[in-house]
Amino acid sequence: MISEVFITCAITGGGGAPKHENVPVTPQEIAQSAIEAARAGAAAVHLHVRDLKTRAGVLDPALYREVVSRIRDSNVNPVINLTTGEGCYLVLGSSDKPLPPSPETDMLGALERLVHIDELRPEICTLDCGSKSGKASEEGVMINTIGTLRRMAKRLQELGVKPELEVFEFGHLMIANDLIKEGLIDGPPMLQLCMGIGYGVPDDLLSLMALVHQLPPGAIYSAFAVGRMQLPYAAMAPLAGANVRVGLEDNLYLSRGRLATNAELVQRATEILDRIGVRVNSPDEMRKKLKLKSHA
Template sequence: MKSRLFITCAVTGSGDTVSRHPDVPVTPKQIADAAISAAKAGAAIAHIHVRDPETGAAARDVKLYREVVERIRDADTDVIINLTAGMGGDLVLRSGETPLPPDAAGTDMAGPTERLAHVAELLPEICTLDCGTMNFALGDYIMVNTPSILREMARQVQALGVRPELEVFDTGHLVFVKQLIKEGLLDDPVMIQLCMGIPYGAPDDVLTLTSMVNQMPPGAVYSAFSLGRHQLPYVGLAPMMGTNIRVGLEDNLYLSRGTFASNADLVGRAATILEAMNVSIMTPQETREHLKLVKRG
């Protein structure tokens, strides 16, 4: 059983959750404040997306990332910044017999350098790499991450001295992680996030999670999370599976049935569960040392 772990808080995500929760962070100030509050509640890492402040829709404007990061770095609360690099790989096909050309309303495809522009400018300690292409949720949306795109993104992130968090949504993604290790594109310790229960990736049952944990590369530092009502049960499962954990409004909007959560609420509940299990929660600095990160800002 794992006796010491760190908590990541995914504070807003890119999904259509703004219409389903009154307090999903949208503006850069709200996102930064949520990250800081999560850190005060016990999160070592804040995983950050940005949104259009006017519409709440997912965005990848470098100016929005810059404001969020500057606000967090200027705060008196320490937290490790983890910026998504997943935006720019969104392909929405048209339904029926004519899938092409893609639906312009939802499609946002960019090359590796453009997808990493905010990472190159702001140099967070961590950024994410979604390690494969998959049918993501319902409809005709495809999350696109080809091997050549991912290799180039890994090269650029490695050159920047930023630690990639490798987002693994299915077993084949883990195979590709091992290929990147073999090619020397990932530095130790390799950091992996097991993203469970996302249609149509790996289901969040314990046997699937066990299988993926058993396939971890030697020496990897790994976390796991699940969606919705399974998010907090995964916190209790994590020490027994040897994983670190992730909670937050990106993946779950409720503290309990019918009760909306805040990011700090979810981190606080996770901390309560872990402390009741006699599990020590790592501080940002302890997590930094564990992952061999270079503090920025």
């Protein structure tokens, strides 16, 4: 068990249009929700942006620019963590005729996926450490080849932006370990154990601990689960040596039938942690722990 943790709030997520109005969509809504989450105790805010017409996740530097500017101009100073997960979705034509791929395919080059990172220089951005089948389409696959990951990791190292290595499957952790061994990740390495996501690692305790036992030496890591297990994981994560993530990207509910806001999820997590004797870090304490570089 660790005695102090930082909380990351995942504000809106990518993917399709959100299913509830509490999930922020416009840059103003996303920034305001992030500011409220920071005031409630989140040390970091993890950000996607959404198309204003379709409301689906999109890689649009102008939208990211507005969201980040609004947060940086506010009276709170959370660690900003931007996604690089857009532009890696392949949808095959069909199981009998996979090529050409479906028009739903959204594949970009390694550096194209980093254009908003290159411009805005957040302290952290995500790096999904491998490929994974998804439930959104039975012919859809999240594609992250070893070559792409090495290219992205190298560019992030040049920019001085710390990658948060996202682990959805056991093989992803092996890839993350290789990137670290190859010197492409500056220490201390930061990992996110993503539990209970479709066709990934299940959210049970034994699976979590199996991942923990394969982590590289000196790693600083968080663990979260989606859906109803999100808040129980706020209590379970520090028992496994992990930091905490909550937010509407992963779960819409504060309790059964009670829809949440991001600030309410952060507040509930801080209450849980306080009751079990775990102190919540400030943004500056998180920066110091991870040796983050501020560019703003």
